[in-house]
Amino acid sequence: MKQHKRIVDGTTVLVNVVETPDELPALHRFLDGKPLVGVDSETTGLDIYSDGFRCRLVQFGTDDESWVVPVDKGGEFRYAARHALKNINRMVLQNASYDLQVFDRALGVPMETLWPKVIDTSILAHLTDPRGVKEGGVGLSLEDLTRHHIDPDVADEVKGLMNVLRLQHKTTKAHIWKIIPLDDPQYELYAGIDPVLAFRLYRKLMPLVPGESKNLIRQEHELAAVCSYIERTGFLLDIEYTEELSQRFRDVEEAHLWTARELGCENIFSTEQLADTLESRGHTITEFTPTGKRKVDEALLGTLAAGGDELAQAVVKAKKARKWRTTWCDRFLAGADSEGRCHASINPLQARTARMSITGIPAQTLPAGDATIRRCFLSDPGQVMASVDYQAQELRVLAALSGDQTMIRAFQRNEDLHQITADASGVDRKIGKMVNFAYVYGSGPRNIAEQGGIEVDVARKVIAGFEKKYPKVKELSQRLQKQAVATGYITTPFGRRLPVDRERPYSALNYMVQSSSRDITAQALLRLHEQGGTRFVRLPIHDEVLASVPQEKAVEAAGWIGRVMATEFKGVYIGTDPEVGGRSWGSLYGSDY
DNA sequence: CAGGTTAGCACC
DNA sequence: AAACGGTGCTAACCTG
Numbered sequence: 001m002k003q004h005k006r007i008v009d010g011t012t013v014l015v016n017v018v019e020t021p022d023e024l025p026a027l028h029r030f031l032d033g034k035p036l037v038g039v040d041s042e043t044t045g046l047d048i049y050s051d052g053f054r055c056r057l058v059q060f061g062t063d064d065e066s067w068v069v070p071v072d073k074g075g076e077f078r079y080a081a082r083h084a085l086k087n088i089n090r091m092v093l094q095n096a097s098y099d100l101q102v103f104d105r106a107l108g109v110p111m112e113t114l115w116p117k118v119i120d121t122s123i124l125a126h127l128t129d130p131r132g133v134k135e136g137g138v139g140l141s142l143e144d145l146t147r148h149h150i151d152p153d154v155a156d157e158v159k160g161l162m163n164v165l166r167l168q169h170k171t172t173k174a175h176i177w178k179i180i181p182l183d184d185p186q187y188e189l190y191a192g193i194d195p196v197l198a199f200r201l202y203r204k205l206m207p208l209v210p211g212e213s214k215n216l217i218r219q220e221h222e223l224a225a226v227c228s229y230i231e232r233t234g235f236l237l238d239i240e241y242t243e244e245l246s247q248r249f250r251d252v253e254e255a256h257l258w259t260a261r262e263l264g265c266e267n268i269f270s271t272e273q274l275a276d277t278l279e280s281r282g283h284t285i286t287e288f289t290p291t292g293k294r295k296v297d298e299a300l301l302g303t304l305a306a307g308g309d310e311l312a313q314a315v316v317k318a319k320k321a322r323k324w325r326t327t328w329c330d331r332f333l334a335g336a337d338s339e340g341r342c343h344a345s346i347n348p349l350q351a352r353t354a355r356m357s358i359t360g361i362p363a364q365t366l367p368a369g370d371a372t373i374r375r376c377f378l379s380d381p382g383q384v385m386a387s388v389d390y391q392a393q394e395l396r397v398l399a400a401l402s403g404d405q406t407m408i409r410a411f412q413r414n415e416d417l418h419q420i421t422a423d424a425s426g427v428d429r430k431i432g433k434m435v436n437f438a439y440v441y442g443s444g445p446r447n448i449a450e451q452g453g454i455e456v457d458v459a460r461k462v463i464a465g466f467e468k469k470y471p472k473v474k475e476l477s478q479r480l481q482k483q484a485v486a487t488g489y490i491t492t493p494f495g496r497r498l499p500v501d502r503e504r505p506y507s508a509l510n511y512m513v514q515s516s517s518r519d520i521t522a523q524a525l526l527r528l529h530e531q532g533g534t535r536f537v538r539l540p541i542h543d544e545v546l547a548s549v550p551q552e553k554a555v556e557a558a559g560w561i562g563r564v565m566a567t568e569f570k571g572v573y574i575g576t577d578p579e580v581g582g583r584s585w586g587s588l589y590g591s592d593y
Numbered sequence: 594c595a596g597g598t599t600a601g602c603a604c605c
Numbered sequence: 606a607a608a609c610g611g612t613g614c615t616a617a618c619c620t621g
Binding site for chain 3: 269323358440442451503
């Protein structure tokens, strides 16, 4: 057995690396009876569901000792790691969703058996301070948390490690974790340190979680589990359609790039080159970016294209085709597993407001006005797509939080809130709707004017009309701003503490509304899970749950999901709107199939 | 080659 | 008096 030593925050950590099967009983003696163990894994990459993905090491640790098990050697090592995972009382991990999916997929240990005993330090960290480093917080990665809470030198070394190993082994970032020899001493050492860091972070972070947020610890662990199950299930991709679509976009792009080249622009994706060519064609560019560069955006190109400029027309079409092909089609195809399923990565606790984020299948940012891209995804065989979203979730949450009777009554009587806002100032419904949302975003007169295509004076008048019509909303915003300036944070009814930058107190209202809305959706997911609905869920998307449900009972299933999700918040009913489509996600957006 | 920043686009 | 909140992804461009 090999051993390494490293001082972490003044205490020596002993890393034991198992080399032969006869050393495994010592591992089990180490773990036996421990109430809490830090756990981590090293893998061939992040693509858990692709062919050839392997788990290479599994590491177990406490505050001053750890054990590294080379499961990639197979046989007894894999068996020992599986046995250890199953028998641990409680385990602490940083971002458990990842490792648990690895253990499930690569070692055959079902996530269901491990989640009940998991403590995830990334959850504790988010509840303590949800801000990333750029936002003035300590950050949420193991590296950032280690830097702030444990040992900055260790954090820096962990950060530099990949580069060191990459150079030593003459390879790239993309390949190093696949090819690094299992017995590389630095690899072993840092693999062994990670579960120790997770273990120590737990001790440091637990007391820092605000008292009012304690109830969220359980909620967030359950939610993380549910989201990991949704990730594992994946979303069926229509590969044939997606490949064809990709090729179609490629052809369109090629044709227009050809035209652009003939008109004198080699690379339309270089804003500088494009600006030069447009100017040489007699156009003057009057807008500039914050750094003083000529601004060539869709607004300018659209105007020029409408005016008949052939280059602008070609550029608009080529850019769209490229974007749709690379960002959507090719990405989906690259991410599909051998069964044709794409596994999104859901971070249930991403934003400062705890809003979730979805990557891999960037479901929150797919084009909504057109079914083409969503048509790529299918319900399972024998099932159809269903979507259940909350009706006016954020505005109802605003009504509930503020207790504004005008707003609450409007919702109770099913009146048109956007029209009410519009009537308060004698403007079009369209402006009323825009202001309803913009007010929650903290927009000022200038911004509202620009967005609505109205004069700043009119915007001021509409804001004043909004505040007069819904006085309690204004009161709430002011109360939150005061709180934010005085303490640096606000606390939501769910017990979540949200830091507010003192130079942007107006964002407090939005944080409150966005975060409360997120927690309403989160709790709905937990209710769905308790009642056995998770296997149907494909993705949670803000105020919506997207599902694949049995065709024969689709309407009933969607209605059931809608009833489970519907809820009351501070006396205000937040209802749902179930919709049933056909085989593809696109069918909910107008596609035939 | 990797990482960060800027710009632009998509969504709620 | 005024204040646009949050997210992801790609490409270009600069720097170490």
